[in-house]
Amino acid sequence: MTSFLQDLRYGARSLRRSPGFTLATVLALALGIGANTTLFSVVSALLLRPLPLPQSEQLVSVWGVHRDEGGANSGLARPDLEDLRQGVKSFAGLAAFTTAGITLTGPGVEPERVEGAVVSEDFFRVVGVAPLLGRALSAEEQVLNGPRAVVLSHGLWVRRFGADAQVLGRTLEMEGQPYSVVGVMPPGFDFPREGAREAVLLWAPLHANDFLRANWDNRGAHSLNAVARLAPGASLTQATAEAAAITTALESEYPDSNSHRTVSLQGLQARLSAGTRRPALLLLGAVTLLLLIACVNVAQLLLARALVRQQEFAVRTALGAGRGALVGQLLAEGSLLAFTGGALGLLLGVWGVDALNALLPAAAHQVQSVQVDGLALAYTAGLAVAVALLCGLAPLHTAASASLGGLLQSTRGTSAGRGALRWRAVLVSTQVALALVLLAGAGLLVRSAQRLAAVDPGYRPENITLLRVGLPEVRYADDAIAPFFNRLLERTRSLPGVESAALVTPGVVSGGAISLSLDLPGRPGSSGERRSAAYRAMSDGVFATLGIPLRRGRDFTPRDDASAPAVVVVNEAFARRFFPGEEVLGRSIVIGYGAPRPREVVGVVGDVRARSLDVAAQPEMYAPQQQTPWPASTLVVRSRLPPEQVASSVKAELHQMDSQLPLPPPTTLEQSLERSVADRRFQRVLLLAFAVTALALASLGIYGLMAYSVTQRRRELGIRLALGAMPRDVVRLVMRHALRMCAVGLGVGLVLALALSRVLEGLLYEVSATDPLTFAVVPLLLLGVVALASWLPARRASRVSPGEAMSAD
Incomplete structure (x- = not known):
């Protein structure tokens, strides 16, 4: 130990005497280790760290699937979930839930829109978290039209009630209805966040949701998700088989509403991280390649420094230092470099996690917070130890080959120098190969982004402001909803700067739609026919406002009210699915909401990418809002004014109509569109950043090798010039050597890139994993960078006079 401490002290003094080398080495290691720490923290939160729920490995996500939708979540109806709860014996409990915006009002307080969840009776027991104060929702509070009760989040309790311990029994006004506070949850609990952009702040019974209350026993209203806890000794396979049987x-019993429908079960953590698991592992792999490139770069620096120190090593050997002493010295210096770089990398990792939390797609935050935890610290320490060994052993051969003879003659041209040069050439080829892999992956994602940017969403997103307005049922009966929204629409359309305005429920394009069962009178369903579609209620003028083209028939008009014949507009995907090769105008449709009356198809509009730009248009049906009134709607305003100005004007009109109605901050349709592809953009930006960094490191490595090679061959190049060689011949000679090394690296890199590109297949849009353009451009780009990096030292060598070169030591 004493000897190693002495080696550390000597190593520290030696590194201080070479500040440029030390700084370059530490920064390269810090960059690689910091990036790895950041990405590993994401993987740890998504895949390795258990959910912050008791015995979370027993929790199962349950969602509805329509066989024609490829496994996409289409929701479950409340009666179906009740049958599953009673019939699946492998479940110790099953709870239904959905999230939605809820308006909080009350005397003396500003109306506020918050994210809330409506849940079934067993919800808190199933997830295994008891309230901090009070109790959970009871069975009697879960029956239709039962007592109105609410459980608060810790944050809402502190903000709204000042953390008053006497809050139990007090009233919270939600959607104009009084709800009695029965419990407060512990800090940090905000489950479920699936589908929610914000943390859930309160939990209420299922009947608090207007749609669920109106469709309590409707098996065609598929709007719920569920979470279950496995019974002791039960497996997910057993539960899946039992659920499938039910x-x-x-x-068979309810073909109109349940035809082609089943359920899917998956571990809760795997389900929550499903959309981010593969990209996170991919990015961790990419950043590991970046660390390898950084380590190769460091190895080159260490080899170069070892060559400079050969005389020092020779003296130590002559004075009796054995191989063990040299190894100890090199390991001590490597440890200092690695752990200094590791400490700085850990600091960069912490900063990187903070920055990444702001950039991560919303899906990543559904699982749990991303932070540098114990696993990430252990991972960083392991990296530092591995790098310390690399730093210590990389120059060992050069140090061990030093002899007393090397003290008495120039080391240039010695076998040790040539051997180190060969090793550095191998390292440069390795850098080129690894950089090509990263560049190829980034190139494929960039090509995919280009294709995605060229997709026509089916609407015009520019200059569209979205404002959500909700009406409390206690103050607005069904027959008052349509007149209110009609007046609001008239006032909005008359505002200065507003080109057009309309209403759509629920949400808008790039938002969620409710999946409703449907019936086609006189057209019995076939075995392969889907009997449900996405549904939205709309005002007149919505298609023109959004820029959705009307293909045939007509748009809604103000005359399509409750007293007029029931009508519906469908999109082209609907017509293709249910009426292939036929005219859909004039046909009748019965939708699974409201009065079961036939609706005549009066129009066909173009398809829109309603879920995301990378998801094909699905069958959708649109009904006039006046015929199917909803208490919550999104006001769609086309205006060139700033969204905040539009919202301010609308809020003034809204408060003149009802001062108790909140108006949440505005969003834009372009923002919704960007959110729909946020995952892809995040992956592309990070991988591109890694690739550019790798290219820079590889370029520096090539430049350093060629500069050193030119220095080693300075006398030879001078002789060539003295014998009549032209400067361009010298440049050509040096660059040929560099390009030969690059060619080896490019060949290996292409093989690796083609093999690893298959990992990207699920992340690409209309681009092959072996896209010819990408695999042609990327090697040429890398070749150009190599040529530039080698041309600079070659050009400098060609300008050395023969006399100067001959007189050099």
């Missing part, structure tokens, strides 16, 4: 029986 849904098969429901499909």
Whole structure:
């Protein structure tokens, strides 16, 4: 130990005498280790760290699937979930839930829109978290039209009630209705966040949701998700088989609403991280390649420094220092470099996690917070130890080959120098190969982004402001909803700067739509026919406002009110699915909401990418809002004014109509569109950043090698010039050597890139994993960078006079 401490002290003094080398080495290691720490923290939160729920490995996500939708979540109806709760014996409990915006009002307080969840009776027991104060929702509070009760989040309790311990029994006004506070949850609990952009702040019974209350026993209203806890000794496989048997029986018993429907079960953590698991592992792999490139770069620096120190090593050997002493010295210096770089990398990792939390797509925050935890610290320490060994052993051969003879003659041209040069050439080829892999991956994602940017969403997103307005049922009966929204629409359309305005429910394009069962009178369903579609209620003028083209028929008009014949507009995907090769205008449709009356198809509009730009248009049906009134709607305003100005004007009109109605901050349709591809953009930006960094490191490595090679061959190049060689011949000679090394690296890199590109297949849009353009451009780009990096030292060598070169030591 004493000897190693002495080696550390000597190593520290030696590194201080070479500040440029030390700084370059530490920064390269810090960059690689910091990036790895950041990405590993993301992977740890998504895949390795258990959810912050008791015995979270027993929790199972349950969602509805329509076989024609490829496994996409289409929701479950409340009666179906009740059958699953009673019939699946492998479940110790099953709870239904959905999230939605809820308006909080009350005397003396500003109306506020918050994210809330409506949940079934067993919700808190299933997730295993008890309230901090009070109790959970009871069975009697879960029956239709039962007592109105609410459980608060810790944050809402502190903000709204000042953390008053006497809050139990007090009233919270939600959607104009008084709800009695029965419990407060512990800090940090905000489950479920699936589908929610903000943390859930309160939990209420299912009947608090207007749609669920109106469709309590409707098996065609598929709007719920569920979470279950496995019974002791039960497996996910057993539960899946039991659930499948129940849904098969429901499909046979209720073909109109349950045809082609089943359920899917998955571990809760795997389900929450499903959309981010593969990209996170991909980025961790990419950043690991970046660390390897940084380590190769460091190895080159260490080899160069070892060559400079050969005389020092020779003296130590002559004075009796054995191989063990040299190894100890090199390991001590490597440890200092690695752990200094590791400490700085850990600091960069912490900063990187803070920055990444702001950039991560919303889906990543559904699992748990991303932070540098114990696993990430252990991972960083392991990296530092591995790098310390690399730093210590990389120059060992050069140090061990030093002899007393090397003290008495120039080391240039010695076998040790040539051997180190060969090793550095191998390292440069390795850098080129690894950089090509990263560049190829980034190139494929960039090509995919280009294709995605060229996709026509089916609407015009520019200059569209979205404002959500909700009406409390206690103050607005069904027959008052349509007149209110009609007046609001008239006032909005008359505002200065507003080109057009309309209403759409629920949400808008790039938002969620409710999946409703449907019936086609006189057209019995076939075995392969889907009997449900996405549904939205709309005002007149919505298609023109959004820029959705009307293909055939007509748009809604103000005359399509409750007293007029029931009508519906469908999109082209709907017509293709249910009326292939036929005219859909004039046909009748019965939708699974409201009065079951036939609706005549009066119009066909173009398809829109309603879920995301990278998801094809699905069948959708649109009904006039006046015929299917909803208490919550999104006001769609086309205006060139700033969204905040539009919102301010609308808020003034809204408060003149009802001062108790909140108006949440505005969003834009372009923002919604960007959110729909946020995951892809995040992956592309990070991978591109890694690739550019790798290219820079590889370029520096090539430049350093060629500069050193030119220095080693200075006398030879001078002789060539003295014998009549032209400067361009010298440049050509040096660059040929560099390009030969690059060619080896490019060949290996292309093989690796083609093999690893298959990992990207699920992340690409309309681009092959072996896209010819990408695999042609990327090697040429890398070749150009190598040529530039080698041309600079070659050009400098060609300008050395023969006399100067001959007189050099």
